[in-house]
Amino acid sequence: KSYTDLHNGFLGLFLTQSLVLIVTESVKIAVGRPRPDFLDRCLSLYDNAYEGTPLHLLSDPPNMLSTSSICTRQDLLRDGYKSFPSGHSSFSFGGLGYLAMYLAGKLHLFDERGHIYKSLVVLAPLIVAALIATSRVADYRHHWQDVTVGSFIGSVFAVFAYRQYYPSLGSVKSDCPFSPRVKEELLPIADLRSHLHSHNNPDRYRDDDNENDHSGLINTGDSVDHGAPGAAGPSVGFSQFFRRDRTDETLIGNSNGANGQPKKANGTNTDANLIPV
Template sequence: MAYARLDDSTTMTFPFKPLNPLPAAAPMTSIRRRKLIWSYLPDWILTIVLAALFFSLDKVEGYRRVFSLQESSISHPYAVHERVPNVALYFICFVAPLFIMPVINFITVRSWWDLHNSTLGLILGLALTGSLTQVVKITVGRPRPDLLDRCQPPSGLSDPQYGLTSWTVCTQTDNTILRDGFRSFFSGHSSLSFAGLGFLSFYLAGKMHLFDSRGHTTKAWLAFSPFMAATLVAVSRTMDYRHHWQDVLVGSLIGTLFSFFSYRQYYPDLSSPLSHRPYSPRIKREDPEVLPMYQNNNNNDNGNFVGQRPTDPSSTAYRPNTYHSDEAYELEGTVPRPGPATLTEVWHEDSKRDVDNSRAEREALSPQPHGSS
């Protein structure tokens, strides 16, 4: 026997494609609103802490590699005025997406929850990228292409026999300029621009359903325009002789990776038919319209709840023994999160699967009765 939920919602095919619209969610109460805030408060705190860590590491004295005074790759002039200074970088990678995404939100889904997820995802990607970039920079200590101009070694000085030169020979009096000369790998401008504008690009692609197999070129140009802007920022670092090409390439790849990682934390796959919607909150909604109803299992061979999905493995619908009930978690205009609702359910599901596999192996190895086919 089981308890069934009296609900007029209909079956949804995998993944997340509704056959009929789900009923409108109940109005959010103040209790649920507080639960939502407390549920995502650690996420905001962590991103802010990581962002603060990113800025604090800039003053750390990192490792400084030895170099050759005859090395041509580090003999380029020091550019006093950069094409993309730090202030401009922050506007490009953070402020611009922060203002553009709400406009896209208003034109498309008009969802406060989408605004929350997009902002949190953007900050998460930038914080992760910036923190990793700074840690690698101060640890690797690779000389920039303009190091010799920053160092200003004494005239006529040459490398020691069978050796390289240390930074201690430099006559540069501004330690900030000299310290920054050993932070070439990898490019922070490249990684941050691709992290911020890359997130914006994925956000655009999801809202426009770029991968709907219809091949609209307008969608492709719009979705990848932020990547083009990020590429220009990255290339400018080689024009200013601030980075080697390897630094720019690795930084761009790192920024793209983290932007996609942070985007997928809060949005479904870009090929999903509901890619324009954000994932639903992590806590259950309050739905007073759902009522329990007693039912005999003989009328339901799969032991499901009424209004839920069948457990038949051959079915294309959701299976409640594998995926949690999306109606219990859905916020109007969002996509149900795939997989079990909590880590506890994941662990229990994994343990049950091990037990079932062990039982199947024992039955396969047990001797068959005589006369059996």
């Protein structure tokens, strides 16, 4: 159980951060919003040219207007176009938000018992994530809209990834991870597949003298007992099935008489002549 919990926990965290990384970086490149400190990132060639010059003697660079070619740090300038959304906010709320949900599930936060310490433990990672996001506005790296959207992206993917590997927080088994994957032949659906395979087998229409052969049975529309799980094949109720005889085309019930021979109906060649069983 502990190995499964550890395995699912890291898978969920990896899924969260992977989705956050892909979406955040894609939106940053597509939008290209300048950061609040964009102009200061240029570090122009003329920044130190007029140092110590009186204000009335200052003038603009040659040709008045300039391109980004006058900037000395092109790498900082390119990063200045990646303000929206905030990567720090999305990653912090993605990872720490996932941790908060993990702790809430382990502690059964919503068990309606009102333990305040559980709430404090769960809120601690969220408070740290909020402080990280707020600091990006305080140091002029992001606008407040960037931080808000980034926090939303991280929170959404944290919830999405957590629910892939753990039940809802309101479940009585919120502390238990989902069961690991097992081989198909060990699943109950394997019985259904073998049952469907037998119905798709052409040999079921074969008519021979072996009364124990159920492959040629005709369903009259009543319910069928498919047998217990794990059985080799479906358990057939003989009162609901009949087999067509190849000699006189009368229907013979799947039950034997006293002498061990199959009972036959007396009458015309019709499906209504059914042997009582």
